[in-house]
């Protein structure tokens with residue numbers, strides 16, 4: 001599509017786009033005049049090289065002789081996205097062309113999809129550091145309004161509010177936007193689970209806007225650079241494609257609930273619950289909790305049984321490579337059966353494997369999906385969104401590497417505090433995966449039975465009673481909006497042989 005020229009405050013500016021990028025280029029200017037009006041560049045001199053991905057263009061309008069294009073851009077490579085506008089008048093004789101150009105730009109930027117979405121928005125003013133309300137009003141809502149979205153916004157007033165609303169919601173929304181952390185996503189999914197038409201309700205995609213503490217789902221969908229950026233997450237609401245992900249059925253006695261991210265017991269659960277009063281710290285509170293846990297090294301009193309499908313770390317990593325490169329089809333597990341009202345949900349894969357008991361004493365068990373459980377911990381680096389399996393990481397209390405022999409007796413030594421602290425080094429890129437004392441399984445189901453009256457059990461970041469439970473996988477039941485057909489974070493680590501390996505395309 002040829003370029004058009006607009007006049008912005010006396011400066012003639014060329015607007016053009018290619019299949020991949022959008023460009024704003026002044027054609028005449030006073031040397032070194034500083035301008036920020038496009039958000040793409042600061043100096044006109046740089047402009048020949050400037051451009052934003054076409055995906056970042058959110059609106060293009062022509063009205064009353066004026067062209068206005070809105071897009072998201074960074075002021076530097078590492079900064080967050082911000083809403084920027086290029087606007088200016090066109091000459092009388094160019095008006096028809098300008099109108100057609102705007103339509104063509106919009107068509108290309110949305111690849112034919114409708115920019116004006118019908119959105120249900122949940123804002124949790126309590127999540128994270130309590131900034132959701134202002135972040136939504138100042139950064140997110142302007143992006144939705146620029147594209148003509150219809151917004152049905154609820155500021156949650158109490159814990160459980162989002163669940164109640166999701167349970168009763170109409171099925172007309174294009175997406176459910178969750179302005180909060182992972183806890184509110186958990187609520188929305190459980191509301192959907194109780195919905196009268198839950199099969200259909202589970203197909204409405206959820207899109208997180210990160211304003212909680214860990215924001216793990218947002219990190220897993222958008223990656224480290226964009227995962228904590230509310231504007232990047234808003235762009236995902238407009239441009240993301242539905243990504244089917246496995247969910248988990250968490251059963252305690254006769255109570256079922258949906259878990260979408262993780263279940264933890266032991267140190268990793270304690271650090272979440274015991275740092276609740278440190279919310280003001282953001283996700284640094286998890287680091288404080290971990291250090292506290294390493295000092296006490298409290299054993300986790302629980303009996304675990306797993307339906308193991310894989311426990312070979314190199315093999316699991318190879319499978320991840322293959323999936324991301326598109327060379328492995330979806331696993332041959334059939335989709336979850338439709339959920340009919342009142343029926344227990346069954347796992348498609350859990351009936352095939354044998355139950356195996358994990359006998360060793362442990363410091364913690366962390367089960368779930370999605371590489372990141374927080375910005376500083378890639379706990380499940382080989383997680384695949386829809387492999388029909390749950391990843392389970394178990395930290396043994398004793399190290400298989402460290403033991404002393406005395407006559408016929410072998411005495412194993414506790415994993416040292418030094419090693420546990422060392423595990424923090426590279427934890428954000430999943431290096432802990434290769435630690436010998438970190439046992440890693442892919443399973444179709446697992447059970448845990450507490451062996452002490454007291455302990456901490458956390459599901460998707462929320463504490464639940466410390467009682468026996470079972471988790472089964474619900475293959476591809478969840479739907480999220482995502483820029484990629486897989487979890488974004490790539491696993492780049494030294495493998496067991498010390499070679500650099502990279503998962504990703």
Ligand SMILES: Nc1ncnc2c1ncn2[C@@H]1O[C@H](COP(=O)(O)OP(=O)(O)OP(=O)(O)O)[C@@H](O)[C@H]1O
Pocket residue numbers: 124125126127128129156157158159160161180181182183184185187211212213214215216460461462
């Ligand atoms: N108005 C409210 N007042 C108090 N609690 C609320 C309110 N609205 C929602 N909640 C509860 O707030 C809890 C925490 O929310 P959320 O998980 O979104 O933030 P977070 O815990 O800081 O982030 P993350 O889960 O990513 O670590 C949820 O359990 C939710 O039920």
